[in-house]
Amino acid sequence: MPIKRIRIDIEGIVQGVGFRPFIYRLANSHNLAGWVMNTPSGVVMEVEGAAKDVELFRCAIPEHAPPLALISSLLIKEITPCAESGFVIKESGGLGNEVQIAPDCDVCSDCLAELFDPSDRRYRYPFINCTNCGPRYTIIKGVPYDRGATTMSAFPMCGTCRNEYHDPNHRRFHAQPNACPVCGPVLTLLDGYGKKLAGTPLDTAISLLKEGRILAVKGLGGYHLAVDAANDEAVRELRRRKKRDEKPFAVMSPDLAAVAGYAVFDEMEKKLLSGVERPIVLLSKREGNRISPLVAPNNGYFGVMLPYTPLHHLLLRDNFNALVMTSGNLSNEPISYTDGEALERLGELADFFLIHNREIHTRTDDSIIRVFQGNPLFLRRSRGYVPRAISLPPISKNVLAVGAELKGTICLTKGNRAFLSQHIGDLQNAATLRSLEDTVCHLEQVLKIEPEVVAYDLHPDYLSTGFALDLKGVPKIGVQHHHAHMASCMAENRLEGEVIGVIFDGTGYGPDGTIWGGEFLVGGYAGAARKGHFRTLPLPGGDAAVREPYRMALSYLHSVFGAALFDLPLACIAHVTADQRKLFLKMLERGINSPLTSSCGRLFDAIAALIGLRTKVSYEGQAAIELEALAESVCCDDVYPCHITASEGKYLIDFSPMIRVMVEEMASEKPIAEIARCFHNTVAVATAEICGLIRGENGMDRVVLTGGVYQNKLLTEGVMDLLKKNGFQVFIHRLAPPNDAGIALGQAIIAGRSFPCV
Known part of the structure; x- marks a missing residue:
């Protein structure tokens, strides 16, 4: 019978997940000799035996890999047999530099059974784990993933735990957090x-x-x-x-x-x-x-x-x-x-x-998901998923992207893989900035990635932008906020070429000095042109209008009724005092402390205030969330009028006619749930119409939908349904959030494509 020997190099999430004992048992079951060991790149092995058994072994690896393993590449090379006997697990080597770390995960069923078994030595022990479950990313300090490189190094194992740890046939073989009540955390x-x-x-x-x-x-x-x-x-x-x-x-x-x-x-x-x-x-x-x-x-x-x-x-x-x-x-x-x-x-x-007393090395908040059309949609991608890689279209440089301000994340890339960090928080204070700095340092260390390019948002006042600009010895590139949103959705869908990007969010720094947020872009990773947007209106009081949606309602009402807006019988106006009315009119008429915005998020705020749903908010997106919930409570296909015009090569959506009709309906006491539903319908129809006009110019039929407003399930479904009926290919997020937590991914691929190898 012919003898064969092969070497297999595997990359992916293959450390700390029971991969080596799995290979050990698999090799023994097929009567193969050889060895397996961890490297900073993943796992490498050599196996030798009957050619038929070697082939069965090879095929079984991806099919029966441990539940927490994720193989991203598997390279096989036939080598010369050396008449080896027996199969062993070797100590970690020092080859390579592209390890992927497993996320933290739930307690497995075997450990859970032991946890509640009065006869088990780990009965009710709060730190029970094995190679198939438990902490990973939050306790690791370095690579390769061995106990000495985790926060469990402070807990020497007792004899029983040590025997489990060194037994290749045991479920806790090389389970780095392995412990029990005798020797572990308390x-x-x-x-x-x-x-x-x-x-x-x-x-x-x-x-x-x-x-x-x-x-x-x-x-x-x-x-x-x-x-x-x-x-x-x-x-x-x-x-x-x-x-x-x-x-x-x-x-x-x-x-x-x-x-x-x-x-x-x-x-x-x-x-x-x-x-x-x-x-x-x-x-x-x-x-x-x-x-x-x-x-x-x-x-x-x-x-x-x-x-x-x-x-x-x-x-x-x-x-x-x-x-x-x-x-x-x-x-x-x-x-x-x-x-x-x-x-x-x-x-x-x-x-x-x-x-x-088990130290947490890396803070990691919970992930948040909602289901959209039968698939998960991330609102926050963090614990349990980070630092799994997202596969990218190829880029030639290692990039560090530092995101924007709200829902901060960072992204590191290497080759065709992007590593989007855990949720860091809103970068509006020194504590969150320190957390961003710590996250960059930790991910660079454990992923062994040295950035060759740094990408940041164009907003000059963002703390993330300041952090990027202060880094020494590395080229930097500023990326426009909405271009980054578009590129993020393109990247996770592995799109090349040019697309129509419909980017709806609350705030983004526009190159023209206005605040963007209701945008239609055309382009790709190399650049994007603004082909349409919502009509720009004043944002009275700037950031104060984000906290107090009634201000944006006043702006929309002023655009239709002028100074007569304060004669309207609307709840959002009734509480505004005489002095405040004079002040708001000056702000709106003269543009005092009222930057212009095309924001879709602010339009949602305005409508929520106009119908009396919410004049002030206590958290970001509250008005829009409540407006969506209200709209979902009824069924209605009606649409309000709006004006779409072309100006200087761009399409503008003017919702003034819709505002006028809404005011009339409020006076006639039409149920506000129906008004909310018709509003959603109107935005969806206008969006589809603009995309149709753009396609009429350039023939593009691929559309990406991205930005925080697409956390709104009702609006997203409406837009997608209309676009698909009109023959468009529609792409949305599945791997990264549509909100600003996905910005860093888009920044990374834009920067990576902007600095080709020479």
């Missing part, structure tokens, strides 16, 4: 002053939560603030302390059966909830549910997740139907992740702290 319960409490930390914490107390709970990537989600007083007190009036809180339930008691979910939502990534999934509320109405006021959805750490399972099982689990941070600051930081910053928010 829980501690502290009061609000940092004093250790007597008793069993877990049991006492459960009792305190049942009493309605607020606990700061240390998780995988940071702290949550937890209260019983059915306790109105506890939720109200958490809102008061966190100064979070209305923004929804996320909740965590022990299992799908508990979730079904208060929310409705389909098969895709069920799959997402129970997947190893454990994101927060937006689910429609079930009528008559027992969750406190203060958890998600004025909102048709709950943000729901299932437990993803052993501690979460222990807190919830047989104790709570749902716990509020909201990020442990002060307003506009990143999630707290070190014990000292948590005690200092959350001391006025939490009554008690349930902590542990």
